[in-house]
Amino acid sequence: MMLEVRKLTSHYGRIQALKGIDVIIEEGELVALVGANGAGKTTLLRTVSGVQPASAGAIWFDGRDITRMAADKRVAAGIAQVPEGRQVFGPLSVEDNLRLGAYRRKGENPAGDLERIYTLFPILKEKRNQAAGTLSGGQQQMLAIGRALMSHPRLLLLDEPSMGLAPLLVAEIFKTIQELKKLGTTIFLIEQNATAALSVADRGYVLETGAVVLADSGKALLTNEQVKQAYLGM
């Protein structure tokens, strides 16, 4: 098992955002987690990345308990996150953003990795000397994904990568996600765009107000009546 989240709870002050979450991700899987606004999706990813403390429960990664591990050490251990809203380093150049993605691997020459990212997203190569803040939303999303890949993650966490993008770009981002899966990256994909996410996912979870209410294969969830009504607008 690559990631195992057990009975995880987390709070913002007195507000409980996660109410005992159980999630399992096997090596090589693409797992989607869908849920409405405020369900706790981002909080779950933040807790897995270690930028939000867990109140109780446990997170295991690669057979290690990482519940209390510092965020920077989790990156070194192989967990990378593409955060909600992209969060690129606006005033820094595109290439500097990518280089910072490889921050935990400082000793190594990232030239080969940069080329790999530029092959995946040619537009980033074209704009590599521009400030990241001047990129369009779609380009910033590609940059955020590229930056996360620079750390050679074993587990890639994606928080609503399609948010705010035009349909054509959404399709492109999803195509990239499928390519990454083919290359062997384990992916945990958070989405409000449930149709798209569940169609590409091996398995899926449905989150409601801080708790998992459904867990099944992606296909099964797509045809589940409850899911259809609540998230697929059918």
Place this chain on the structure above:
Amino acid sequence: MLASFLQFVFSGITVGSIYALCGLGFSIIFNASHVINFAQGEFIMIGGMATVSLVALGVPLPVAILLAILATMLVGFALEKFAVEPARKASVTTLIIITIGASIFLRGIAQELWDKNFHKLPPFSGDQPFLIAGASLMPQSLWVIGVTVVVIVGLGWFFNRTLEGKAMLATSFNTLAAQLVGVNTKKVLLMSFGLSAMLGAIGGIVITPITFTNYETGIMLGLKGFSAAVLGGLGNGMGAVVGGLIVGIAEAMAAGYFSSAYKDAVAFIIILFVLFFMPSGLFGKSGTERV
């Protein structure tokens, strides 16, 4: 006429260099934490006083300088670790008040450890002035200016060319994203205090042969460095340098053409003017990626 003008410019650039170094210290900590570290001036004082003491103990000047810088950096680290870090969840205002408390504390210690007297260092390479168009330029002024230039170039290299420097900048632009790429943002905060302490100490050491130093030196130098940083736009490195030179030169002109009684008022007038009429300073915050 020209000679005296030139004389004021020389002395303005010399003290302005120290304000610039101090202003850079304010900016680096501000970028890393949004805290205005009012103990920045004490770094200047500690650097100067420690060097004086070590030299008095018979330590050769270059070694004394190095040790004094290291000691000041340790004070910087300790300030972050024991005063700022434990209160990191508190509001920025609280943190600023903590740094004011720390500055008073450090002055108290300095007064106990040393005394209230003024102390001096010999000029690094004699006191035979160079005469330029009738104005005299002391060799120590050249030391001050030269060292400041070297420090600024070094900082520029660090922030624009090294991964560690870029990680510090990245932390100031977006702390969450910096954490997510694996930057230890706590360490960045610690580093920023160490770096600022180093800048303060260097400034304090090179200026001591000119202005002398005592336990209270840091108050005025700190405030002037602060006005330099505010004038240049808090958080903007190049702005702090330009701001430092402007404050230094304006002060030298005011002292030269009016009365030295107005000298210290200049910095305060600049602070008030900036706060009222251009709160983001001359260069705003946009240029932070260039130091």
